[in-house]
Amino acid sequence: MNTASAHRPLTRALLAGATALACLTLGACGSNPPQADGGKKDSSAKESKLPELRKDPELHKMLPEKIRDAGKMTSVNNGSFPPYEIAGSDGRSLTGASADMATALGQLLGVKIDHVTADGLPSSLTGIKAGRYDLALGPVGDFKDRQKSNDFVDWVREYVVFAVKKGNPEKIESLGDTCGLRIAVMAGGSAEGVIKEQARRCKKDGEKAVRVQSYKDQPGSVLAVRSGRADAFFSSQAPLTYFVKEAKGTLELAGTGESNGFDDLYQGAVVPKDSPLRDVLVKALKKLIDNGTYGAVMKKWGTSDNALKEPGVNLGGEA
Structure with missing residues (x-):
C-alpha cells in the first residue's frame, strides 16, 4: 500500500478537527453555525402560509419614482436576528417575521422587496445613508443618535x-x-x-x-x-x-423584567433621513395592522408580546 495514501484519511480527519476547533474558538464559520442556534430552524413556522394581499394603488403612487419604475426595492439585513431575520447562505434569501412582513408589504405596495445581507449593523446603516440600499426593514433599535442620519418607522417594542x-x-x-x-x-x-x-x-x-x-x-x-x-x-x-x-x-x-439600562425600547424599519419611503411605510404598516396581517405574522413567529398597536416615526429615546 502507498504510505501517503494510507495517511490521507488520518490527515483529513486531523484537518477537519482543526477546522471545527477554529470555528469553536473564533465563532466565524458561517453566519448561522449549527452550534450557535442549536440546529434546525422551526420548519412548521416557515411552512405556515399567509394570505396574499392586493396591491393598494394609492400606496403604490406614494413610492419614489425610481422604485416604481424598477418595480422593486432593496432591504438590507444583518442575517442573524431571529426570529425576525434568518438569512440564507446565499446572502439574498431570508426567512423570519421580517421576511413575512416584507412579502406582505411588497404585495400591498405592488413591488418586489429584495433582501441583501450586510456584514453587521454599522455596514447596514452606512449603506442606507449612502443610498446603496432603500431601507432596512429590521427591526433595528431606534435611538436618538441614529435618528441624525436616518428615520425609523417603528413596528416593534423590545426588551x-x-x-x-x-x-x-x-x-x-x-x-x-x-x-x-x-x-x-x-x-x-x-x-x-x-x-x-x-x-x-x-x-x-x-x-x-x-x-x-x-x-x-x-x-x-x-x-x-x-x-x-x-x-x-x-x-x-x-x-x-x-x-x-x-x-x-x-x-x-x-435579567428579564428589568430595565437593564433601557427604558422604552422601540425597533423598526430604517430609511434615509426625510425619505418619502418613511410616510409610505407608516401607512402600509398601519394597513397591515388593521387587516390582521401584522398580528398573524407576529403570532406565527412568537413575537406577539412585542407588537405595537400602531407604527410610529422615531419613537426611540436615548440609548
Missing part, C-alpha cells in the same frame, strides 16, 4: 436581557450584576454602548470592570456563551428567546 448557561451560574439578575464578568454583545448595537458604560461604572465604584466581547453577529455571541468563552450574551429578548429554545436546554434567559 434587553441576558442569555446564560443553564442554571445561571454567575447569578445574573440585572445589568448591575455584570461587574467582572465576560459579556458578549453585537458590535455596533445599542447593547454594546450600554454594557461599555456599565464597565466604566463598575470601575468607578471600585469593582472589576465588565469584560466586553463584541461580535459581528448573534450566532457568534451565542456560541461564545455555549463554549464558555463568555458568561452571558446581552441582547434583545425576542432573538435570545429563539436561541434559548434552539439550544435544547443548555441556555436560559436572565
Whole structure:
C-alpha cells in the first residue's frame, strides 16, 4: 500500500478537527453555525402560509419614482436576528417575521422587496445613508443618535436581557450584576454602548470592570456563551428567546423584567433621513395592522408580546 495514501484519511480527519476547533474558538464559520442556534430552524413556522394581499394603488403612487419604475426595492439585513431575520447562505434569501412582513408589504405596495445581507449593523446603516440600499426593514433599535442620519418607522417594542448557561451560574439578575464578568454583545448595537458604560461604572465604584466581547453577529455571541468563552450574551429578548429554545436546554434567559439600562425600547424599519419611503411605510404598516396581517405574522413567529398597536416615526429615546 502507498504510505501517503494510507495517511490521507488520518490527515483529513486531523484537518477537519482543526477546522471545527477554529470555528469553536473564533465563532466565524458561517453566519448561522449549527452550534450557535442549536440546529434546525422551526420548519412548521416557515411552512405556515399567509394570505396574499392586493396591491393598494394609492400606496403604490406614494413610492419614489425610481422604485416604481424598477418595480422593486432593496432591504438590507444583518442575517442573524431571529426570529425576525434568518438569512440564507446565499446572502439574498431570508426567512423570519421580517421576511413575512416584507412579502406582505411588497404585495400591498405592488413591488418586489429584495433582501441583501450586510456584514453587521454599522455596514447596514452606512449603506442606507449612502443610498446603496432603500431601507432596512429590521427591526433595528431606534435611538436618538441614529435618528441624525436616518428615520425609523417603528413596528416593534423590545426588551434587553441576558442569555446564560443553564442554571445561571454567575447569578445574573440585572445589568448591575455584570461587574467582572465576560459579556458578549453585537458590535455596533445599542447593547454594546450600554454594557461599555456599565464597565466604566463598575470601575468607578471600585469593582472589576465588565469584560466586553463584541461580535459581528448573534450566532457568534451565542456560541461564545455555549463554549464558555463568555458568561452571558446581552441582547434583545425576542432573538435570545429563539436561541434559548434552539439550544435544547443548555441556555436560559436572565435579567428579564428589568430595565437593564433601557427604558422604552422601540425597533423598526430604517430609511434615509426625510425619505418619502418613511410616510409610505407608516401607512402600509398601519394597513397591515388593521387587516390582521401584522398580528398573524407576529403570532406565527412568537413575537406577539412585542407588537405595537400602531407604527410610529422615531419613537426611540436615548440609548
